[in-house]
Amino acid sequence: MDAIERAGTTGRAPGGRLRRVAALFGACHPVPTVAVTLLVAGLAVAAGQDGSGCVLATAAVLTGQLSVGWSNDAVDAARDAAAGRDAKPVVGGAVDARTVGMAAVVALALCVPLSLAYGMLAGAVHLVGVAAAWTYNFWLKATVLSWLPYAIGFASLPAFVTLGLPGQPRPAWWIVTAAALVGVGAHLGNVLPDIASDLAAGVRGGPQRLGPAAVRLLLPAPLVGATVLLVLGRPSTAGAVVVAVALVAAVGGSLMGRHRPRVPFLAAILVAGADVALLLWQGAALA
Numbered sequence: 288m289d290a291i292e293r294a295g296t297t298g299r300a301p302g303g304r305l306r307r308v309a310a311l312f313g314a315c316h317p318v319p320t321v322a323v324t325l326l327v328a329g330l331a332v333a334a335g336q337d338g339s340g341c342v343l344a345t346a347a348v349l350t351g352q353l354s355v356g357w358s359n360d361a362v363d364a365a366r367d368a369a370a371g372r373d374a375k376p377v378v379g380g381a382v383d384a385r386t387v388g389m390a391a392v393v394a395l396a397l398c399v400p401l402s403l404a405y406g407m408l409a410g411a412v413h414l415v416g417v418a419a420a421w422t423y424n425f426w427l428k429a430t431v432l433s434w435l436p437y438a439i440g441f442a443s444l445p446a447f448v449t450l451g452l453p454g455q456p457r458p459a460w461w462i463v464t465a466a467a468l469v470g471v472g473a474h475l476g477n478v479l480p481d482i483a484s485d486l487a488a489g490v491r492g493g494p495q496r497l498g499p500a501a502v503r504l505l506l507p508a509p510l511v512g513a514t515v516l517l518v519l520g521r522p523s524t525a526g527a528v529v530v531a532v533a534l535v536a537a538v539g540g541s542l543m544g545r546h547r548p549r550v551p552f553l554a555a556i557l558v559a560g561a562d563v564a565l566l567l568w569q570g571a572a573l574a
Contacts, residue, residue: 310381311390316356319473322556323444324349329563330448340405344448347401347413350394355420357391360384362424370484395421402447409450416443433492434474441470461520468513469559475506476540476555480548503544506551507537510558517565529565533558 327348331341360367364377364384376382398417402410416439423436442463449458478485478494479502485495494502514533518526540554 307382307386310376310379311357311387314357314360314376314382314387315353315390316359318553318556319477320349320352320356322559323352326559326563327444327448330445333563334448334452336448336452340451343401343405344451347398347405347410348444348447350398350401351413351417351420354391354394354398355417355424357387357394358421359424361388361391366488366490369488370481372484405447406451406455408455409447412443412450413447416440416447419443428492429490431491431493431496433478433494434471437470437474438467439470441473442467459520461516465513465516465520465562468509468516469555469562472506472508472510472513472537472558473552473555475502475509476544476552479503479506479544479551499544503541503551506541506544506555507534510537510555514558514562514565517562523565526565529561532561536561 328345331344361384367375367378373379377384402413419436419439445458445462445466449456482499511533536554536557540551544551
């Protein structure tokens, strides 16, 4: 009987491991993690980085984003449970907070050498962005400066890409500023659906203090502002089209956010993608 039970347990183990891996992936905030990683891959290509450099930059950013996403769910486990966010793997019991926290530490341990291998200065800039995101998870999320880590984190990405190129060229100021604005917009869109539950849990970041109506109205401003900066920095016919797309996506997402709270954040990702498409269209615009 014991042998049969052990055999049955062994037979079920692979499926159980796969479910735990899937739950762990779900706890990393997969949509923003994948989106930011792909955006950096596109930036590296646009900047003229070679194949190995693109792979290294992408791997560094992927591990950094994984560490940020996992640490966020580990830190917020109790708060998410209190808010009834059962869709989150930790709250649903698919994976425990300790495992997610350990995964965050492992990802961060991989991010450091991968970032520095891309270039010492470039790596330092990227790690500042990752550190800002961790600071958000542990502290700034509940303060009026909750937007700042997003601005720093996104601004660090184009600088990371260009500083890893031969000669370590500095990125254009308007690209770094545009990336920071996209980060602020991403923060507003990400927080918007959870403002009510955040306030109930005592989280009073910048958007929570403004309230959902004000955040919906404010959200298009940094996103469209970022796109306009990119177009003014390198004027082109395609730029006008991208501005129109950004305006429709940002304003449309803001309006739809009244009934579909997640739409503004998806709109933010769409606008960021449009900005990267503009960079790709312009060629080596980063350097």
